Amino acid sequence: MILVTGGTGFIGRELVRQLVSMGKPVRTLLRPSTNSPALPKGVPVEVAVCSLLDERGLRAAMKGVDTVFHLASAEHQSTGADLTQVDVEGTHQVALAAAQAGIEHFFFLSHLGADRASAYPxxxxxxxxxxxxVHSGVPYTIFRSGAVFGPGDYLFSGLTRLMRMLPIAFFLPGDGGHLVQPIWVEDLVTCMLMALESNAYENQVLSIGGAEYLxxxxxxxxxxxxxxxxxxxVEVYPATVRVFALWYEQTFHHFPLSLFWLDYLSSDRTCPVDTIPRMFGLMPARFNQQSExxxxxSNPKTKRKQ
Structure with a gap:
């Protein structure tokens, strides 16, 4: 049995779909909520309901589980995010429960540029x-990923919605020259599944990104x-963009992007472009190839092709 946290998120839904298509039994962890969960449609999965800080609930959720994919994060909640409780403490509790349950492999999705000394939350x-x-004792593989794109993504869809909201000009934080390395969601999930099938990536931190710097x-x-x-x-000071975004979010409660996107674009977020071909034998898709x-x-009334 494979347990997936964050299985209702953009990347988690794709991961769950592909795991089930491979014939893997999947259980997804849902936090208690009054809202209906956005589970992948038509995909049979077990569900466990508990918070990341519920020690007893986590032990129950890991019954019969041998692998954990931990994708849950609060970063997309922007100013409402409690990164300390969800991303730090939540991960600590999940990893501790995994170690106690004897989990054989623990996968975690991180970011290129992750650094304990970083000024960015x-x-x-x-x-x-x-x-x-790493210090929990559970066998792990950590993926430090570039910005992930695909239907339902946060950064690139958010930028598109922001462009739609601003009809004439787009305000760039600084000169807009910092580099990111977009990775297609299916390529990222494929790499994770290949690591699932091999012991070669155990107890490693892998930095992966797409085929180009943009x-x-x-x-x-x-x-x-x-x-x-x-x-x-139009180039403006990053602080000015942040103030406007913060004002808009607090006033209208639906700014198209998490404020953390400014942090992500504050400096280059890249790794060698040959990483995925070299490590996984996969040629990753380019952003313009999958941008339809x-x-x-940009036009929600447009019907998506079936």
């Missing part, structure tokens, strides 16, 4: 979570080509 929280896993300016150009929207890039989904984000 998400990157610091991810590094602290990594440390909790600046924010280049990303916006690809979004424009995919959606037909055209915006004038963004036109449905």
């Amino acid at each position: 998400v990157l610091r929280a991810k590094a602290l979570a990594e440390s909790a896993i 600046s924010l300016r280049e990303i916006l150009k690809i979004i424009e080509n995919a959606t037909g929207m055209r915006r004038i890039p 989904y963004l036109k449905y984000v």
Whole structure:
């Protein structure tokens, strides 16, 4: 049995779908909530309901489990995120429960640039979570991933919604020149599944990203080509962008992006482009090759092809 936390998220849903298609029995951990969970449709999975800090609930959720994929995170909740409770303490409790349950392999999804000394909350929280896993004694594989794109993503769909909200100009934090390394969600999940089937990646921290480095300016150009929207890039101080985003979110409660996107774009987030081909024998997709989904984000009334 495989336990997936964060199984209702963008990456988690794809992971659960592929695990089930491989014939793997899957249980997903859901936090107690009054909202209906966004489980993958038509995919048979077991469900365990408990919070990441519920020691007894976690022990029950891991009954009969030999592998854990821990994807749960609060970073997409923006100013409402409690990174300390969810990403740091939550991961510590999940890893501790996994070690006590004798879990054979613990997978964790982190970020390129994770660093305990980072000035940026998400990157610091991810590094602290990594440390909790490494010191728990459970066999682990940690994926430090580039920015993940695909239908339902957070960063690239959020940028598209932000462009739709700003009809003339797009305000770049700084010169928009910092580099990210977008990775297609199916490529990321494929790498995780290949690591599941091999002991070669045990007790390793793997930095992986897509086949190219892209600046924010280049990303916006690809979004424009995919959606037909055209915006004038205007450079402004990052602090100004942050203040505007914070004001908008607190006033209207639905800013298209988590404020943590500014942290992610504050410096280059890359690794060698040959990492996935070299380690997994896979040629990752480029962002412009798989960007068609963004036109449905820019125009929600457009019907997606079946």
